[in-house]
Amino acid sequence: GDSVTQMEGPVTLSEEAFLTINCTYTATGYPSLFWYVQYPGEGLQLLLKATKADDKGSNKGFEATYRKETTSFHLEKGSVQVSDSAVYFCALSERRNTPLVFGKGTRLSVIA
């Protein structure tokens, strides 16, 4: 079945450091790919998404590119801030309004 694997956390970075959180997936078709973020005390929020190969999703300085050849959707940010401290979840969905398949989540802590 479909699955998502993301790098184990926690990840601790200094402010303004470069961030990469790796995510790879296994799917039978051509899924849509998502990054969700959960800030402390809040629900999961959609951070960005990409619906087809080579699409780049971006939001709040974060980017991820849908790489079909490597079945990856790595999350990157050039300069992290303390406010980026959260848990980040990679997810896929085979088609609209079908259940999301999530990874385990990666906790990011950014220190000043």
Added chain:
Amino acid sequence: EPEVTQTPSHQVTQMGQEVILRCVPISNHLYFYWYRQILGQKVEFLVSFYNNEISEKSEIFDDQFSVERPDGSNFTLKIRSTKLEDSAMYFCASSEQGQLGTGELFFGEGSRLTVL
């Protein structure tokens, strides 16, 4: 900004007791979901609900689980006889329907269930 709200935020119960987790989805959404995350593990799909019936469910969603939309606003998850392994964070989500919808799921903050 419209949001999904869940109650309670944390519930502690004894094994074998019934638990009801409540959710108020975004008002114009038509698809509703429950997911759960056992500590340290993946967020797992439990069930989706549309047009007053279950549209999909996972293997986790056995006879001990049920969902209901008792009125126009609430969406509930009931666990009839809780087990220790039901301890988890339960997330409710909703999404728009149809071609105009983005397919994005909007999640609540979660209800943490602790079974003793």
